[in-house]
Amino acid sequence: xxxxxxxxxxxxxxxxxxxxxxxxxxxxxxxxxxxxxxxxxxxxxxxxxxxxxxxxxxxxxxxxxxxxxxxxxxxxxxxxxxxxxxxxxxxxxxxxxxxxxxxxxxxxxxxxxxxxxxxxxxxxxxxxxxxxxxxxxxxxxxxx
Amino acid sequence: xxxxxxxxxxxxxxxxxxxxxxxxxxxxxxxxxxxxxxxxxxxxxxxxxxxxxxxxxxxxxxxxxxxxxxxxxxxxxxxxxxxxxxxxxxxxxxxxxxxxxxxxxxxxxxxxxxxxxxxxxxxxxxxxxxxxxxxxxxxxxxxxxxxxxxxxxxxxxxxxxxxxxxxxxxxxxxxxxxxxxxxxxxxxxxxxxxxxxxxxxxxxxxxxxxxxxxxxxxxxxxxxxxxxxxxxxxxxxxxxxxxxxxxxx
Numbered sequence: 069x070x071x072x073x074x075x076x077x078x079x080x081x082x083x084x085x086x087x088x089x090x091x092x093x094x095x096x097x098x099x100x101x102x103x104x105x106x107x108x109x110x111x112x113x114x115x116x117x118x119x120x121x122x123x124x125x126x127x128x129x130x131x132x133x134x135x136x137x138x139x140x141x142x143x144x145x146x147x148x149x150x151x152x153x154x155x156x157x158x159x160x161x162x163x164x165x166x167x168x169x170x171x172x173x174x175x176x177x178x179x180x181x182x183x184x185x186x187x188x189x190x191x192x193x194x195x196x197x198x199x200x201x202x203x204x205x206x207x208x209x210x211x212x
Numbered sequence: 213x214x215x216x217x218x219x220x221x222x223x224x225x226x227x228x229x230x231x232x233x234x235x236x237x238x239x240x241x242x243x244x245x246x247x248x249x250x251x252x253x254x255x256x257x258x259x260x261x262x263x264x265x266x267x268x269x270x271x272x273x274x275x276x277x278x279x280x281x282x283x284x285x286x287x288x289x290x291x292x293x294x295x296x297x298x299x300x301x302x303x304x305x306x307x308x309x310x311x312x313x314x315x316x317x318x319x320x321x322x323x324x325x326x327x328x329x330x331x332x333x334x335x336x337x338x339x340x341x342x343x344x345x346x347x348x349x350x351x352x353x354x355x356x357x358x359x360x361x362x363x364x365x366x367x368x369x370x371x372x373x374x375x376x377x378x379x380x381x382x383x384x385x386x387x388x389x390x391x392x393x394x395x396x397x398x399x400x401x402x403x404x405x406x407x408x409x410x411x412x413x414x415x416x417x418x419x420x421x422x423x424x425x426x427x428x429x430x431x432x433x434x435x436x437x438x439x440x441x442x443x444x445x446x447x448x449x450x451x452x453x454x455x456x457x458x459x460x461x
Contacts, residue, residue: 101435112396112434112441127396127434129427161432193334195427196396 108174111148115177117203122183124199128173130154133192138199144179148197217263217309219283225258225317230413231290233310233324235370236297236440238449239392240433241327242371244402244422245409246293252417255284255291261310265302271295281306289413290319297439298370300446307370311377321350322378322385323412324371325405327392328362329452339391339401341408344371346378346385354386357411362389364456368449386412394449395441397433399426 101110113126128136128150135151150173158166183201190199234246249255260279270277280296298306314322328342342362343354354361367375371387378385388408392401403419410417422429 101438109431109434112437114395125396127393127430129430156431195430196334196393198334 102168102170103174104168106172106174107168107170108149108172109170110175111173113148113175113177115180117180119203121203122179122181122201124148124177124197124201126173126175126177126197127195128192128197129195130156131173131192131195131197136190136192136197138188138190138197140185141176143182145176146179146199147174147176148199149174150197216265217261217305219259219309219313220262220279221259223256223258223285225283226285226288226290227318228320229285229288229290229317230321230323231292231314231319232409232413233322233370233374234291234293235324235326236294236436236443237326237369237371238329238394238444239327239390239396239398239401240437240440241390241392241398241401241405242325243293243295243436244397244399244429244433245325245405246291248402248406248419248422249415249417250284250291250293252421253286253289253415255286255289257282258285258290259283259313261306263302263306263309265299265305267296267299269296289415290317295436297436297443300443303370303373303447307373308377311374311381311383314378315381315383319383321353321413322346322374322383323409324374324385324387325402325409326369326371326387326389327398327401327405328389329394329449330391331394333391333393333398336391339398339404341388341390341404343408344375344387344389346375347382350384350386353384353412359388359408359411366451366454366456368447368451369444395437395444397430397437399423399429402429 111126111128116123126148130152131150132153137149139147141147152171155169155171157169182204184204188201232246234242236243261281269280271280281294284291343359344362345351345354375385388405390401390405392398399422403422406417406419
């Protein structure tokens, strides 16, 4: 007879699954944070989800605010791009064994939950971009 | 000293010195601040950390290999800095070995520079700096200098361990923690922490230079921040946001 799974089994499985997902996410860091073909740097970004909204921030030093673009690529993926006010070569960053220069930021940010993009707001302060996307509302259930 | 961690001395190390620490943590505040201090005071390397617990990494400077965790000196000031994110699982033995070494060298006061993650950091013009101490004497120093003491809460990471191990050995240790971005390099917070450090130890360092080069610092620190971010998750850094449950003093 098959044993019923205890709450501890379920929790352990959940934790294992979570750790696998975390490892997968971390493996993405094993790529360079720059792309010579597009002359772009991947900015540091962060996603946080509250009950009301998804908040995405990105650190964009040297970004020209007038060139900032936030576009949806897919329902659950947005793209952030910005041109830099300066062109930076590897040499400027103290790296003499690589060649190439960078003039923009580019990243694609996955949205963890559905959002209402029509009500999104963005601001740029202290070199940090902040995008606030209200979460999509579903139905309401009346409490009797 | 722990067998898995060796601190190798390359030059004579001053005794009874004050020692500052800049280890990767939120906003890389300590790393940015201590790096600025080492460079402006033209401090020289006196020792380095060698350990199988660290990833197989060397750092090249002027074509020569160096350990990523090194100790610099200038007169009576020592400065420890890490140029890589330290694996969360190695923090305990590494920090214990560093504190044991400080004890051997008779370090008079240890001051760790770091950040405290502040969710609305973008809206803060001048980051506030809080202090934590390892014993009554360090708390007295903080209060005399008018530095706000973090009375309750959780600390996670290298500073927490240094304080704990120093408390065990009754070494006077202080952590200065500036309000900072959690996962973005924060030169403004580093400047604030240097200003506060100056109230305890005089370090003739020009922070305006750090503020002017803020964007460059943020760009240079991007990769170490990215890797530190992963270690912050592993060490459960978010526990610092938790509200303490205890009532006992």
